Amino acid sequence: MKESRTNNIIVTLITTTNLLVAFIISGIVIWSLGEDPWFALKTMLYGAFGYEEGLGYTLYYTTNFIFTGLAFAVCFHCGLFNIGAEGQAYIGGMAVGLICLWFENWPLLLVFPLAVVVSIIFGGLWGAIPGYLKGRHGSHEVVTTIMFNFIASVVMVYLLSHVLRPPEKMSPESRVFAEKVWIPQMHEIFDWFGIIITQTPLNGTFFFALVCLFLVWRFIWYTRWGYELRTVGTSESAAIYAGINVSRNIVIAMTIGGGLSGFVGINEIMGSSHRIMLNFQEGIGFTGIAVSLIGRNHPLGILLASLLFGILYQGGAELSFEVQSIDRHMVVLIQGLVILFAGALENLFRPQIENIVKHFLPKINVTKLF
Amino acid sequence: MKRLIPIILTTGIVIWSTSLAMAFKPAVLFDMGGKFDKSFNEGIWNGLEKFRKETGIKYREFEVRQEAQREQFLRKLASRGSDPILAVGFGQADAVAKVAKEFPNTRFSIIDVGWLDAPNIQGIAFKEHEGSFLVGVLAAMKSKTGKVGFVGGMDIPLIHKFACGYVQGVKHINSGTTVFQKMTGTTPAAWSDPARGAQLAKTMYDSGADIVYAAAGSTGLGVLQAAADNKKLSIGVDSNQNHIQPGSVLTSMLKRVDVAAYQVFKSAQDGTWESGVKILGLAEEGVGWALDEHNSNLVSSAMKSKVGQVRKDIISGKISVHDYMSNNKCPVN
Numbered sequence: 001m002k003e004s005r006t007n008n009i010i011v012t013l014i015t016t017t018n019l020l021v022a023f024i025i026s027g028i029v030i031w032s033l034g035e036d037p038w039f040a041l042k043t044m045l046y047g048a049f050g051y052e053e054g055l056g057y058t059l060y061y062t063t064n065f066i067f068t069g070l071a072f073a074v075c076f077h078c079g080l081f082n083i084g085a086e087g088q089a090y091i092g093g094m095a096v097g098l099i100c101l102w103f104e105n106w107p108l109l110l111v112f113p114l115a116v117v118v119s120i121i122f123g124g125l126w127g128a129i130p131g132y133l134k135g136r137h138g139s140h141e142v143v144t145t146i147m148f149n150f151i152a153s154v155v156m157v158y159l160l161s162h163v164l165r166p167p168e169k170m171s172p173e174s175r176v177f178a179e180k181v182w183i184p185q186m187h188e189i190f191d192w193f194g195i196i197i198t199q200t201p202l203n204g205t206f207f208f209a210l211v212c213l214f215l216v217w218r219f220i221w222y223t224r225w226g227y228e229l230r231t232v233g234t235s236e237s238a239a240i241y242a243g244i245n246v247s248r249n250i251v252i253a254m255t256i257g258g259g260l261s262g263f264v265g266i267n268e269i270m271g272s273s274h275r276i277m278l279n280f281q282e283g284i285g286f287t288g289i290a291v292s293l294i295g296r297n298h299p300l301g302i303l304l305a306s307l308l309f310g311i312l313y314q315g316g317a318e319l320s321f322e323v324q325s326i327d328r329h330m331v332v333l334i335q336g337l338v339i340l341f342a343g344a345l346e347n348l349f350r351p352q353i354e355n356i357v358k359h360f361l362p363k364i365n366v367t368k369l370f
Numbered sequence: 371m372k373r374l375i376p377i378i379l380t381t382g383i384v385i386w387s388t389s390l391a392m393a394f395k396p397a398v399l400f401d402m403g404g405k406f407d408k409s410f411n412e413g414i415w416n417g418l419e420k421f422r423k424e425t426g427i428k429y430r431e432f433e434v435r436q437e438a439q440r441e442q443f444l445r446k447l448a449s450r451g452s453d454p455i456l457a458v459g460f461g462q463a464d465a466v467a468k469v470a471k472e473f474p475n476t477r478f479s480i481i482d483v484g485w486l487d488a489p490n491i492q493g494i495a496f497k498e499h500e501g502s503f504l505v506g507v508l509a510a511m512k513s514k515t516g517k518v519g520f521v522g523g524m525d526i527p528l529i530h531k532f533a534c535g536y537v538q539g540v541k542h543i544n545s546g547t548t549v550f551q552k553m554t555g556t557t558p559a560a561w562s563d564p565a566r567g568a569q570l571a572k573t574m575y576d577s578g579a580d581i582v583y584a585a586a587g588s589t590g591l592g593v594l595q596a597a598a599d600n601k602k603l604s605i606g607v608d609s610n611q612n613h614i615q616p617g618s619v620l621t622s623m624l625k626r627v628d629v630a631a632y633q634v635f636k637s638a639q640d641g642t643w644e645s646g647v648k649i650l651g652l653a654e655e656g657v658g659w660a661l662d663e664h665n666s667n668l669v670s671s672a673m674k675s676k677v678g679q680v681r682k683d684i685i686s687g688k689i690s691v692h693d694y695m696s697n698n699k700c701p702v703n
Contacts, residue, residue: 057442157556161526171460172526201438272438279558280437317439321432321446328404328433 006357011296013353015342019308021349022337029333035323047318048311054318056186056200062310063202063267066209068288069295069302070216071260075127075141076297077220078253079233084130084145085261086285087152092123092262094156097174097269097276101164104178111181115270116208116263123262124255126152131254135247141254149285160278174276183271203271205263210303212260217299219256229253261285293343312338396421396635397430397452399444401459403561404433409587410627413609414458414481417628421635429635440465448473454638456481456631460528466491477643479634481627482528484647493647494630498528499535500684501623501657502583503691505605506539507680508621508659509581510547511673512603517548519574521567521593523586524560525553527695532585532607532623534700535691541702542680542689549703550574554589567592568599575600581620583607594619603668612664620668622660630656653685 027037048058068085075082095118103111130144157172164174186202220226232239232249239246268280287309294308295301316331341348398418405415418429430452432443440462447455448469454477457466463483470478470491477490484495509518520536522529537549552570554560567589571582575596582597583605584590590607591614597604598615606612606622630650637643650656659677661669683689694700 053442057438060438061436154556157525161556165527171463200442268437277437313436317435317443321443324431328435331435 010350010354010357013357014346014350015294015296017349017353018341018346019338022334022341025337025341026334030326030330033325033330035325040319040323040326043322044311044315044319046315047322048315052198053200054314056198056202058307058310058314059206060200060202060267060272060310061313062306063206063209064264064284065287065291065306065309066213066302067260067263067267068285069291069306070212070288070299071127071257071285072288072292073295073297073299073302074216074220074229074260075253075257076292077226077233078229078249079236080131080134080141080250080253080257082127082145082254082257083142083286083289084127084148085257085264085288086281087145087149088123088126088258088261089264089281089285090149090152090156091126092119092258093265093269093280094159094276095119095122095262096265097177100177100181100270100274101174101276104181106181108181108183112183112270115266119262119265120259123265124259127254127256127258127261128251131251132247134254135250156278160276164276172278176275177270179274181270182274183266185271201272203267205267205271208263208266212263213299213303216260225252261288290339290343293346294338308338309335394427394639395430395450395452396427396454396456396638397432397447398456398631399440399447399458399462400431400433401461402434402558403459403587405431407561407587409561409590409608411458413625413627414456414631416609417631418456418635420628421632425639427635427639434462441469444469444478445472448476453477454479454634454643456634458482477638477645479638479643481630484649487647489645492634492643492645494634495647495649496625496627496630496656497649497651497691497693498532498585498623498625498657499538499691499693500652501625501659502532502535502585503539503542503684503689504652504659504677504681505583505621505623506536506541507543507677508539508669508673509536509583509605510540510543511670511676512620512668513547513579513581515578515580516544516546517550517574517577517579519550519571519579519582520552521570521574521582521584521586521590522551522553523555523589524558525556527698529553529585530698530700531694532583534694534702536583537700537702538691539680543676548579550577550579551703554586561587561589563589564592564595568596571596571604572600575602581605583623585623606660610660610662612660612662616664617667619665621665624658624660626650626656626658651684652681 030037030040047054049055071085072082096115099115099118126148130141130148133139133144134141160172165172166175183203183205187197187199189204190197228244229249231244232246236246264281264284269276291305291309292302295305312335320326320328320331400411403411405411434440444465457480460482462480466478466480467486470488474490479492481494483493486493518540520533522533533551540547540549554563554566567586571593574582581603582593584593585607594604594615598618603618603620605620608625611622612619692701
């Protein structure tokens with residue numbers, strides 16, 4: 001118990017330190033551009049939290065990252081490196097969109113569960129095929145999932161530019177669904193309780209994302225399936241020795257991951273844009289990898305990391321809007337530094353921090369701290 | 371005291387007029403490609419920079435990165451009092467339509483959109499098929515092998531519109547000429563893949579084509595390079611690209627987005643801005659073909675007079691160029 005608490009402290013400290021370093025370097029870059037880093041930081045935080053609209057957009061981006069972050073984490077616990085969330089979200093979202101187009105006269109209470117089911121089926125299928133190829137034939141999932149991203153992209157381009165695009169429309173996108181099947185937006189939900197808030201793309205899917213966080217947490221640590229999954233991820237040979245069907249677990253993990261990615265479509269298509277669009281998932285899937293790694297593949301960490309990237313997306317956009325000399329590439333640089341330090345170089349300061357913690361911890365009573 | 375009055379008056383007028391100039395706060399919302407895409411967005415940027423240098427009036431700008439940001443930042447610009455707001459690209463159309471309704475006193479202009487109708491929206495579209503028809507005429511007259519090529523960017527109707535106009539122009543001169551057509555890709559990455567552009571052009575040159583027209587953003591730069599390397603000819607697009615590979619670029623199909631963007635700010639400033647759809651074709655000089663010192667040796671006087679004649683015929687309506695986007699079909703291939 002004590003051991004794991006010490007470990008939690010170390011992990012938290014490492015992540016915080018890494019983020020701090022990333023922000024300090026971003027600050028130096030901003031300063032070298034002739035801008036005030038403090039002002040930039042304040043603008044960014046104000047843009048992300050300071051007022052209702054900013055907060056709404058931040059949480060709207062957060063919702064997407066929760067889904068793809070979880071999608072990566074579930075597979076990671078099974079020892080898989082699923083980089084196909086983009087494609088899985090794309091196909092899952094397409095299915096959600098088609099359901100909305102076909103059943104737009106049905107009540108939302110029926111269409112929503114239907115959309116959830118089809119996004120699990122289609123997104124899941126898009127994950128399950130690489131999963132099957134890995135489990136049965138040993139094809140590496142990094143190669144197959146990224147290929148499936150390309151296949152998804154080509155399929156969607158074909159569908160959007162040749163099948164779904166109304167002839168009068170120029171952009172490759174479907175028509176807008178009937179308002180009946182739109183997921184209520186946050187300002188509408190608050191309005192039911194008589195509270196008026198600013199309109200943003202943030203919608204009811206946010207609550208669904210929180211439910212998914214909880215379910216994934218229960219699934220991975222409190223079910224037999226989750227236990228099998230983690231066993232396969234920790235040691236495949238031990239899993240075989242214990243009589244666990246490795247290839248079945250790989251397929252299950254990839255299916256769940258794909259299904260979770262597919263939920264991006266619910267937030268983006270059913271909740272925000274209300275039509276199927278080209279590249280609605282762009283970048284969300286890949287950011288999910290960073291989110292999951294920074295959040296240590298734990299739902300709570302993923303929630304926090306999703307929020308961090310929500311802040312970076314929304315606050316970063318505000319920053320480049322307010323400070324005209326900082327353009328959007330600068331914002332990408334800051335995001336990149338965060339990924340570099342908190343994701344890729346996570347063990348950079350580990351020895352020092354471990355030493356410090358181990359030096360000080362015996363002197364204080366850990367249990368009192370928590 | 372009497373002597374002071376004119377001074378006070380003039381200072382007053384100066385302050386009043388500068389405050390008027392201050393009140394003019396134009397803004398632009400670039401599309402996903404970003405303002406330095408060496409193509410469409412950059413053309414707009416060039417036009418706006420010209421305006422800024424001439425008038426000294428700064429403009430606010432934002433480059434969209436996320437789909438949801440279109441609406442968000444259009445609204446933000448409008449609520450901060452920016453006017454007029456220029457939106458770049460058809461991708462912004464729905465967002466402009468929505469936000470324009472919320473800010474009826476703000477003027478919105480959008481480039482590449484010809485279907486929005488609101489009292490405060492000005493849509494600007496181009497007849498790319500007419501300009502492409504002209505360069506098709508030039509290509510067919512210049513070609514010795516009877517084979518020419520077309521390299522498009524992303525496989526979307528707008529690029530088919532370029533291709534279809536071009537093929538019609540080629541067949542207008544010589545119906546026996548073969549036209550090879552290739553789209554670079556199906557994702558936005560197809561706009562920025564010069565290596566692939568060079569490869570596609572090389573294949574066409576190897577199959578006997580001697581002129582390739584590129585309508586593919588910066589992918590087209592690869593086509594121009596391949597033409598120079600293989601001692602063949604190419605045709606540029608959007609802005610005048612003749613200077614990029616002097617001597618091997620036959621001409622460029624001009625789509626004057628820079629002029630259009632400049633006009634939006636200028637007309638809004640002097641009060642002549644009008645809502646409604648402006649379709650800029652050959653007659654309005656919104657599209658055309660480029661002739662300068664870099665390609666004057668390549669274009670014979672016979673070609674010049676022929677293309678001049680065709681241009682007149684299109685304007686007068688004697689030749690009608692089919693617009694691919696009117697029915698998503700091209701009568702010739």
